[in-house]
Amino acid sequence: MELDIVDLSRLQFALTALYHFLFVPLTLGLSIMLAIMETVYVMTDRPIWRQMTKFWGVLFGINFVVGVATGIVMEFQFGMNWSYYSHYVGDIFGAPLAIEGLMAFFLEATFVGLFFFGWDKMSKRGHLTATWAVAIGSNLSALWILIANGWMQNPVGSAFNFDTMRMEVTDFSAVLFNPVAQAKFVHTVSAGYVTAAVFVLGVSAWYLLKGRHIALAKRSMAVAASFGLASALSVVVLGDESGYLSTEHQKMKLAAIEAMWHTEPAPAAFTVVGIPDQEDRETHYAVHIPWVMGLIGTRSINTEIPGIEELVELAKVRIRQGITAFDALQQIRSLPPGETVPGNLRKTFEDNGHELGYALLLKRYVEDPRNASEDEITKAAWDTVPGVMPLFWTFRIMVGLGFFFILLMGVFFVLSAQHTLEKRRWLLWVAVFSIPLPWIAAESGWFVAEFGRQPWIIEGVLPTAAAVSDLGAGTVLMTIIGFVLIYTTLFIIEMGLMVAAIRKGPDPEEEPESPAISSHVVPAE
Structure with missing residues (x-):
């Protein structure tokens, strides 16, 4: 089997x-969560909260x-x-x-040393400041990466410069x-908060089941349940909100997620389950909930969500417009230096240049997009449809887990408040x-975001x-x-260190604050 450099690069x-x-x-x-726990320690001066902060x-x-x-x-x-x-x-992505x-990672890395x-x-307040700096730096890192x-x-805020043949920042x-x-x-940082909350909740639950570190476990579960429920x-x-924005900016991704092959009358129904068939272009055994997709995707009852077939037809129009831009660009590049x-050539490119990327989709079938046949244009238009089946089910796994986390955190929030855990x-x-489940949801979310953007590495601008x-x-x-091999080794080492630290538990710096707390020890099985 011939190895494809594009697929291999994507896989890597x-x-x-x-x-x-x-x-x-x-x-x-x-x-x-560390910053929250240490804040409680500084405010109350209760040693158990210091012990919790150091352990986690x-x-x-x-x-x-x-x-x-x-x-x-x-x-x-x-x-x-x-x-x-x-x-x-x-120039833009970098x-x-x-x-x-410069701003986030060095802030985080500098203060993480002060934390440990x-x-x-x-001083207590000085150390608390360092802890919050670590937390802010971590989240700022996520901000800038997600901006990219x-x-x-x-x-947005960019344009193609035919003098440099590059995309450049305009705003x-x-x-x-x-x-x-x-x-x-x-959305991503909130998912991270849920991940940490479920992790703390699960480890604390294990301590309760084994009758160990009860004071730390109960307080940690209370923090995790409240923080996790909000998250x-x-x-x-x-x-x-992300779904609503997809309706505006990534219509094909949304149509593929919903296996919506044709535009439906507004408001569109939500397909709960089904078996999408990309070859026959239909969804077998589909179960629909009327109106829901239209309300989520457009926040109205009279706005249509375009289906895959209609978006492919639109892609054909954009490909032809891109060919016009490509032709103008080649004429510009053929001009003698200086x-x-x-003016008419410049205007032609400026009017059509935003669709240049669609012409590049034809490179898979023909060296010069200007020589593409109607059949090749049709094939390129259908290339804009990502894999429907994996998107359809991965999205539903992610959403289903999201509602499970609300139920899980809500139950533990109530039981923690009632002291009946x-x-x-x-x-x-x-x-x-439940500890592994947030990672499954998070990885599913990234799969939907990135696989759903195919065949684009930059939506509508540059094919992968x-x-x-x-x-x-x-x-x-x-x-x-x-x-x-290297990453699997690192993962195994990390898991071994984490399990060893959890089995060891917190350093016995302080005893539980009162006999009442430790009297509710759950016998180990």
Whole structure:
């Protein structure tokens, strides 16, 4: 079987990104929870809260180090595997990443040392300031990275310069305040908060089941349940905002997620389950809820959501317009150096240049898009449809888990307030076995976001197939094998360190505050 450099490059980036995102959500959420716990310690001066902060801080530190190690490689990949992408949009994409490194990562990395080694060398308020700086730095890192990613989903504040043959920034404030980027940021960090809350809840539940560290476990569960409930509710609300923005900026992604093959009368129904068939272009055994998709996607009862077939027809129009832009660009490039571009030629490109990327979709079928046949234009138009089946079900797994987290956190919030957790051992086991679920939801979310954007690396601007480096397929395959081996080793080491730290438990610096707390020990099985 012939190895495809585009698919291999995509696979390599997907694997490294998915590995890296195993560590990011926990870092985001635990950093905030540590700051909350230490704030309570400073306000109350109760030693148990210091013990809690230090214990969960150890787990945060292990996760933070491995997350940094896996994240550094990803930025190098843009230059190694996606060199044309880096050349084409480096002026725009590189700016947020540079700011993230200078402003956020160094803030986070500097103060994380003070967090671990400054307990007995700084005042309580000084150390609390360092802890909050770590939390703010972690979340600022996510902000700038998601600004860069959001621009790939909705490339605002930029334009193609035919003199440099590159995309350039025209309005940095538009890039910064891109509504897609802002929605992705708040949705992603909220998902990270849920991840940390479920992790703390599950580990604390395990301690209760084993009758260990009861004081720490109960207080940790109270913090996790309240923090997690607020976060889980916000994830659903902010996810709704992302869906609404997709209706405006990524119509094909939304249609594929819903397996909506044809435009339906407004308001469109939501397909709960079904079996999408991309070859026959229909969804078998579909179960619909009337009106729901229309209300979520358009927030109205009279606005249509375009279906896949209609969007493909629109893509044909945009491809033809892109061919016009491509032809004008080739004429401009053929002019002798220094010669002024004729006004009519410049206007032709300016009127059609925003669709240039659609002409590049034809490169898969013909060397010069201007020579494309109608059949090739039709094929290129259908290439704008991502894989419907995986998107359809991955999205529903993510949404289903989101509502489960609301239920889980709500139940534990009530039981924690009633001090009756120890009486429901089966619920404690539910919390323990729920620990992996936020990672499944988070990885599903990234799959929907990135796979749903295909065939674009920059939505409507640059096809993924045009962005790769000119590397040998064998070279990329060897790097994939190397990355998988190294990252799997790091993951196993991280899991071993985390499990060892959890089994060891907190340092016995302070005893539980009162006999009443430890009298409710749940017998170990």
